Amino acid sequence: MSAARLHVVTGKGGTGKTTVAAALALALAADGRTVLLVETEGRQGIAQLFDTPPLPYEERRVAVTRGHGEVRALAIDVEEALLEYLDMFYNLRRAGRALRKMGAIDFATAIAPGLRDVLLTGKIKEAVTRREKGRPVYDAVVVDAPPTGRITRFLGVTAEMAQLARSGPIRTQSDGVMAVLRSPQTAVHVVTLLEDMPVQETADAIAELSAASLPIGSVIVNMATEPALPETDLRRAAEGGLTGADLAAALGTVHLPGTDGLAAALAAQVVEHAQRWAAQDELRDDVEALGRPVVELPLMPGPMDVGCLFELAGRLEEHLRAEVAA
């Protein structure tokens, strides 16, 4: 996992991509390292998470970590990236500004949907390979990437773009980006929950990514919970072998309202809890069967804040260390 310098975090929508990407950036920045956390969807999720004002198209420090490490964040603005690009290749920055006012830039990214992704991956590659005083500026770059349904296109789009744009500098640029993305410098991590759809999408994404020769990192199981009962009771309950009668005697030792119906209702809830747990356990096996390193992150109680992120980062650090040792 940490042989890589470019960490791309994907997963089904809502599984915690943004949260995990942020926690991973913190983990990688520990012990004095400098990490860039990149947002690609233009939703300012990172600013929200770190409780800072919306990020401009500029690398800004959002957190410091132990040993003077730091995480900087960048929310890539596609239009700005296109202007930068025009400037770089054609010295057209001023004309570009006028066009932006006319809505022409929006239009350009719309007629060639892949253009957007090319600009994003191009910018990411630039950050990964940027050097100053003979060393890389960033020890690692973490990308809060598009969801599993679009990730292979997103990362492979440069190849596709090269086909669509059969001439022009895009074609030339694509090759450089693909070289980084397909190298061992890159790891694509997939975030999942222990639910049917996310696990299914994780399996699909891994198959697609490997078919596209993109290097896959770990599977990150997010929002994992602990069962409330000991193993044996759990199994019995999951099979429906738990009734109010099993609880009534012990409940009788304290004063509670409506004990009869109460015991049955509590038992029904335990059965549901246990069944949910059993279903999760089965999915855990499915995740293991994907043959990738797996790390579980707990469901954090209460609202997500920077404190929670550091806690999740701690878990990821352990995982990184174990991966290196292995």
Place this chain on the structure above:
Amino acid sequence: MAVEPAAATEPAGTHRPAPGARPQPGREAPPMDLAALITDPGSRIIVCCGAGGVGKTTTSAALGLAAAEAGRRVVVLTIDPARRLAQSLGLEELDNEPRRIDVPGAAGELHAMMLDMKRTFDDIVVAHSTPERAQQILDNPFYQSLSSSFAGTQEYMAMEKLGQLRAADTWDLIVVDTPPSRSALDFLDAPNRMSRFLDGTMIRLLTAPSRAGLKFVSAGFLVFSRIISKVLGGQLLRDISAFVSALDTMFGGFRERANATYELLHRPGTSFVVVATPEPDALREASFFVDRLSTEGLPLAGLVLNRTHPPATTVLSATRAEGAAEEVVEAGGEGAELAAAALRVHAERMTLAAREQHLADRFTSAHPDVAVRTVHAAAGDVHDLEGLREMAGELTGPDDTPTGIPRTRVLPVRRR
């Protein structure tokens, strides 16, 4: 074109919010009568919409099943069903046409199909032009990228397919699932956005400046056009140009076509069901959608609040359950640990239910007229007919439940 039933009125169970209805905090959400909606012969189209991942597909399929069991001839248009559900319904073959699903004992018929957007687009092209011209379009690289990946194509094709199914007039009821876009509004906006894009001035200027009338072409556009061809390569522009002119001769503009499909949603007999999970993001989307429907004068049946966690009993609060768990452990004896665990499970459940109810209340205070139906989270996911039937029961059954929590809510109203 389809013939409207003589007395086409609004289907039962829908309502148009009174203009200017003001939110009244603390009001109870009205119950939603989906059973009446699906059985009413005047009800011909139900559109299930909402943010991605909230259970639109399952809700559509369950409503379709319930209607078929109530004797109607139903087709469910699904967009992106979970694989296991698709498998168990035999929807895996992508022939882009409805297939009958065997529902033992149903008085009506259930048909279902999975949208193949590229194929739907290809069909339009083939149906509206000569074979040679159709082939030209189908081979065009820009068309190929547009029909398989342009943002909005899926929404637009879903609308198109709905139009086709409705025109066939062989169905009593069409239930439509909407594409899994980030925003629920995409479904309403995409067809227009796409048609604006395809016959917009910009594309004409770029692809055929002379035809669009040179007097509108400013120097800026010419620079832009040059940049575009430099960056993307001139070939792409030529492909677009060829595609647009082929399309033009084919059926006088995309916009008209998109408008026609959009009009369909305004016809009597259509109603919308907004689906959300009890989470802030999903409910925010649901809110936007409800406002949008009311602005557009589209009839809303109500909100399905999916995957709620009502407790099996409410006699014990979370705090009391936590306390009792400690007391039970202190008293000791056989089964004490198990009983304490059961009490903690209950405490967690009450806390979760309270959070869900709080979110539902916030929605209702902003939209007091919107009917609500909650659907409890099944222990696993729904992936067969049996699971759908259970969900259909929760959607269309009576509003009261054995636990005394009405199906408009996650927790009962607190009495003072």
